[in-house]
Amino acid sequence: MYEQGAPAGRTTLTAEIRRVLARVDAHAARATARARGAAGTSAGPDGSGAGVVAAPGEAGAVPGESVGEEPSALASLPGPGTAPLDALTACFSFTSFERDLVLLAAAHEVEPTAAARCAAACGDPERAYPTFSLALAALAEPHWSALTPVAPLRRWRIVELDDESRLTTSRLRLDERILHFLLGSPYLDARLHGQLRRTPVPKALTPSYDLAATRLAEGWTNATEAPLVEVTGGDLRSRADIAAAAAARAGLGLYSMSAEDIPSDPAERDRLARLWQREAILLPAALLVEAGELDRDQRAATDSFLAGAAVPVVVSSEDPLRSERSYGARVTVPRLDDDEQLGLWAGAFEEIGLDEGELRSLVAQFQLPPHVVRSAAAAVHRRLPHEDELDAAGLAWRAGLDEARIGMDELGRRIAPQAGWDDLVLHERQTSVLREIVAHVRQRATVHQEWGFAATLRRGLGVTAMFAGGSGTGKTLAAEVMANELGLDLFVIDLSQVVSKYIGETEKNLRRVFDAAERGGALLLFDEADALFGKRSEVKDSHDRYANLEVSYLLMRMEAYRGLAVLTTNMKNALDTAFLRRIRFVVDFPFPAEHERAEIWRRVLPPQAPVKDIDPALLAQLTVAGGSIRNIALSGAFLAAEEGDRLQMRHMLAAAGTEYLKLERSLTPTEVRGWV
Incomplete structure (x- = not known):
């Protein structure tokens, strides 16, 4: 970090301001002498030739190819302890004249005598402020290119002109954010408030998240082009935690914004990009762009914004963005294995005192991100002293359900399970199959992990069932009984509402359902399966082909689902036998005698x-x-x-x-x- 507010840094700034004002005083003295006919030369007191403007190509002029170059927040960051003035000069590659011009503008804000001294140097009491003509006349190694719109001072809004139509005589103002930076008072530019928010660094990361953060940080530091990286998968908070940890390792803070807030107007978007890039260098910081469901115009605006990124940016999205742009690193939020989950739950519930068996039961049921597990533990800790009905393990289970169902309510109809086995009126043959299904769900951790079946079978480990029978024969009631027995939520998903006529939308809707349900292993009841499953016809056109893809996608997700997925149908005979073979249990619900x-x-x-x-x-x-x-x-x-x-x-x-x-x-x- 820069030496913000340190006495040495402020002493340096004060000394530099006095040096610049001494040049203004010298110019005023020469102007006065000339007015009296006593001055015979335009040379400055140090022989520097102050007041002579260097033409392009002469000594002291800025080479044309350097004008408008993008600074890099990682390549040009000064080391720790650098004074703000030196940091500003290094980051934006100021010439000595541009540096002095910044000091002249700063002097007018912090030095009470600066206004009078500027008026004296200009020979006009009405011009008691710094101007470009004064800078050209009084400061060393002046050049016209210092104030072009593409040069650092105006490109990065370091200084501004009161009237851009009067380039040499208009007042030069130092941007307020830059002034506070020089005086050692850092903050996020107020013009970015409401669009950006600070993302805190997590206190600790799981080993797999820690490795992902390291890869992101390396993607920034090793980038040969724009320092752009991407993190996908998981939930929004997990992606932000990994990005914040990566930024900290690169010596940066992290600010976040939604891609929806990127202006679609090119001029406004360019202003935002410049303002942020300047902030990224001054703070220094990286930017997290949260890209969700974007329409065509917003996606184009986001692509344009990212294309101009010359400072560290991390793109956060559920799926990788389709782009021809190269990324320094692309990281997917890793799925925590059982050992990491056990360590996570044990650490979060350490003060609550759950035994290993209770913790393993929670791990077998819930796949929650680290921040959600900690939130569940905090909820249990608050409720435990006031709870009479449930013990700590019961409260932990309930807290897990509460956290897991977030995001599911908008995808299906949740039924709070209350029915028991006595509420079912079925033949013993059907009831025994339902109890067997419950056993498969309840003991899956023992059979899959402890007994090693997951390693040998690898695929098709999800518990899937088909309930076939007429309307009102008890299919939904049976699902409710099983959910109650397992202590799970029951979500009824109407497949007729999930299926879309637009290609690819059905899979997207199904993925949202399964991704949300994976957190808590809820019992998913897909109602009206006939809307999607019929006799798979011969592929005659693209719609037939995509309809078969939709069926295959649902079967794949069901077979990989950690919980129990149940399909209901009124027309079992209309279903393809190849489809039925992939369902582990088929239960017929006959019309009651x-x-x-x-x-x-x-x-x-x-x-x-x-x-x-x-x-x-x-x-x-x-x-x-x-x-x-x-x-x-x-x-x-x-x-x-x-x-x-x-x-x-x-x-x-x-x-x-x-x-x-x-x-x-x-x-x-x-x-x-x-x-x-």
């Missing part, structure tokens, strides 16, 4: 409900599935409550008529025989 319907009626009526002459055996004559039975029971209860009477068969009859209208069916005399 009459005795099963009677049992459903008994379970659906609460014991505290006031009933009169309700006969489940008679109600079971209705040829409807469990979903319709629940609808009829609830509607009948509302009719009875509205009358202020007990629930009776006549209420059920009226409710059954309404349900049958919805199903576009008619009640038959056989179904309601003996009801009223």
